[in-house]
Amino acid sequence: MTHTFIVQTPPAFRFWPTVRSHGWCDLGPFSSHVEARTLERVHQLGAGSVVRLILAGDKDEHIAVTVEGLDNGLSPAQKDELTHGLTNAFNLDRDLSDFYALVRQYPRYLWIEQKAAGRMLAAPTVWEDLAKTLLTTNTTWNMTKQMVARLNTLGEPDAPGGHAFPTPERIAAMTPDDLNAHVRAGYRGAYLHELAVRIANGDLDVESWRDPALASADLYKRVKSLKGFGDYAAGSILKLLGHFDRLATDTECRAVYKEINNGVPAQNDAEIAAYYEPFGPWRGLVQWMDVMEGWLKNS
DNA sequence: TTCCAGGGGTAGA
DNA sequence: TCTACCCATGGA
Numbered sequence: 607m608t609h610t611f612i613v614q615t616p617p618a619f620r621f622w623p624t625v626r627s628h629g630w631c632d633l634g635p636f637s638s639h640v641e642a643r644t645l646e647r648v649h650q651l652g653a654g655s656v657v658r659l660i661l662a663g664d665k666d667e668h669i670a671v672t673v674e675g676l677d678n679g680l681s682p683a684q685k686d687e688l689t690h691g692l693t694n695a696f697n698l699d700r701d702l703s704d705f706y707a708l709v710r711q712y713p714r715y716l717w718i719e720q721k722a723a724g725r726m727l728a729a730p731t732v733w734e735d736l737a738k739t740l741l742t743t744n745t746t747w748n749m750t751k752q753m754v755a756r757l758n759t760l761g762e763p764d765a766p767g768g769h770a771f772p773t774p775e776r777i778a779a780m781t782p783d784d785l786n787a788h789v790r791a792g793y794r795g796a797y798l799h800e801l802a803v804r805i806a807n808g809d810l811d812v813e814s815w816r817d818p819a820l821a822s823a824d825l826y827k828r829v830k831s832l833k834g835f836g837d838y839a840a841g842s843i844l845k846l847l848g849h850f851d852r853l854a855t856d857t858e859c860r861a862v863y864k865e866i867n868n869g870v871p872a873q874n875d876a877e878i879a880a881y882y883e884p885f886g887p888w889r890g891l892v893q894w895m896d897v898m899e900g901w902l903k904n905s
Numbered sequence: 906t907t908c909c910a911g912g913g914g915t916a917g918a
Numbered sequence: 919t920c921t922a923c924c925c926a927t928g929g930a
Contacts, residue, residue, distance in 0.1 A: 682923095744925085745928090793926050794925095
């Protein structure tokens with residue numbers, strides 16, 4: 607049985623550039639389909655049922671949500687739950703007008719507003735963003751995809767054979783050794799397990815980190831206090847949570863800086879930080895746009 | 906075989 | 919605050 611509803615979006619929102627703003631769209635349980643311009647996701651509702659979501663932008667750039675896999679109707683509570691999760695995932699509460707006003711002043715960055723880029727696709731839960739970000743550290747993107755795919759198979763299955771992202775409770779119920787025998791995350795496995803345990807037993811309420819009143823310096827400290835989250839990972843998480851005043855300088859960013867700097871590599875990360883400093887509270891997003899420019903322009 | 910990826914923890918200064 | 923060294927995986 608299939609149900610469809612619309613999630614309203616803010617002005618200047620565009621569905622496809624937001625989907626393609628981040629590699630997340632190709633990490634399970636998301637999958638993006640370029641020809642159809644749809645984003646799919648196998649998703650577990652709070653009550654336990656697993657559904658398949660097919661998302662597309664409609665003519666007004668609102669999000670058309672098709673829900674497959676519910677035997678009964680889509681209840682108002684389920685619709686609210688999905689809308690809430692998608693509001694998080696698409697960062698629909700975020701006002702980017704100041705960001706566009708800033709980049710409009712730089713010829714190099716005029717493409718950002720023209721492409722309606724800058725809104726980043728996140729996961730519906732902070733736990734999922736943390737787990738995936740941990741699996742991007744010190745590895746290749748291809749390896750990240752494989753590790754996340756294996757992690758994802760631990761989640762609740764749906765009828766067509768997909769899996770929802772595993773809950774922290776599910777991961778916490780495993781031993782670290784069993785988890786890593788399955789995910790093959792190397793030294794990251796123990797960190798992932800510890801994170802799941804702390805969330806599952808209530809020691810950490812990571813969903814509360816979405817609170818807009820939380821200062822980014824405070825949030826940064828909290829993320830970095832997690833095992834396995836250093837400057838790069840914490841900077842990445844802050845962006846997904848809507849704080850853009852932190853850089854997340856990785857090998858990719860260093861390569862991009864070299865291009866911007868006429869082929870001359872930065873002597874150190876401080877030189878890269880100095881380049882982005884004028885962008886103030888938006889510097890992290892400008893840095894991300896530099897990394898994603900080629901991909902976004904071709905999406 | 907070695908090197909290293911969308912780094913980070915730890916010890917020691 | 920900075921540096922040296924270690925860390926598992928698997929592709930090149």
